[in-house]
Amino acid sequence: MAPLDILLEVQGRDTTLDQLAHRRATLPARADLAAVEERLADIAARRARAEDDRRVLSERQGRLESDIAAVARRIHEVEGRMYSGEVSASRELMAMSEEVESLNRRRRELEDMAFEAMAAGEPVDAELAGLAAEQAGAEADAERLRGVIGEAETEIDAEVAAETQARTALAADLPDELTQRYERLRVRLGGVGAARLEHGSCGGCHLALPAVELDHIRRAPPEAIITCEQCGRILVR
Template sequence: MKADPNAQKLLLDLQGIDTTRQQLAHRRTHLPELAQLTELTRELSTLDGDRVRAQVEVDDLDRDITRLERDTEQVRARKDRDAARLAAGVGPARELEALQHEIESLDRRQRELEDAELELMERRETAQSTLTEAQRRLADCERRRAEAEASRDAALAEISEQEAAQTEARKPLVTQLPADLVTLYERIRDDAGGLGAAPVRGGRCGGCRLELSGSERARVKAAPPDEVVRCDECRRIMVRTAESGL
């Protein structure tokens, strides 16, 4: 294939733009914020589980405390009624004696319920501290996730802006180059991991970085300036410049 030497050099500019676009695409999918967000999502799931368990324990204790308060109030009310009847002194002595025994029994029951309630309230205080800490850690993780999301969005916006600029810069270059040269370059670039053309520098192919053999160096050196030469090893287009060392 033939192509004006200046067009071949423009091909290096096109490759530079495409390399930048490829780097931007790689950066888009490998932002550190993405890995950070993945880790934060796992951490949030764990912390939310801790919060839910702590909340369930507090709720269970609240329910038990409420039940004990209700039972205590019922015992206290019955004891007060019995005490009022006993104080009135109305009724047979045997019945009044039975009331006295019942009051004593209710008094013991009230103390048992109050002791149990006190124990539950102490446990509830500890459970509430655990819940508060779980909520604090969860809120802190959510804050860090929001910051990571904002950082990710800013980085993606910057990448999009740079990609748009590179795409605009590419258009005039493509129109200046021969269509068949662009077609060959694109095909090689697709097959060679994004690098379709590279300069020859110091007798080395800029694509595979290998030094040209004696015969290949002679072939490239003898090729007319408008001849599109390709590397025998990597098959990429080799563009000759003043730094080729041929």
């Protein structure tokens, strides 16, 4: 096979490799996974806010319960003195009774506030439970999609390995100068450095060559390297 015909075969392999790389990078499951990961980030943000709300409510409830316990201890202490017999003065007993009454009112107020804090925590707990379930579902989706991507990558990588092996075998028969020129053109011209000349048009840029240029190409030796006047690609007759 002539070097230029081999070059066109190499170009075909390179085009296939470029297509495989594009297919690997743009697997539909990648976009699906990105959407799931975005959803997971949103869930994490909402969960963090809900956990902050729950922490504030728990701290408030804890403080209130501590205050209730302190008031209860004081009531127990005062009532203990009242009924111990050690206090006999009616004025002092009356003051202690009023203090107990005041403390009981305060305890009821604190208990009401503690109940409100507990009630306020219930919808937050429900939200956290819902977010945990939503997160578990999204994580399962992400894991499944990673598996789909992994399987597709393995399949594509096997195709890439086969194409690369075939390309390497073909390219080994090309002259170094032709290979280097082709590679430079591939980099500059979107991956296509060589194209077939068909019906007077370049297969790379798909533009018709002028009649004068076509006549020059027809008269050139078969081994001559011809390039497209329009795009600069190597033309294979």
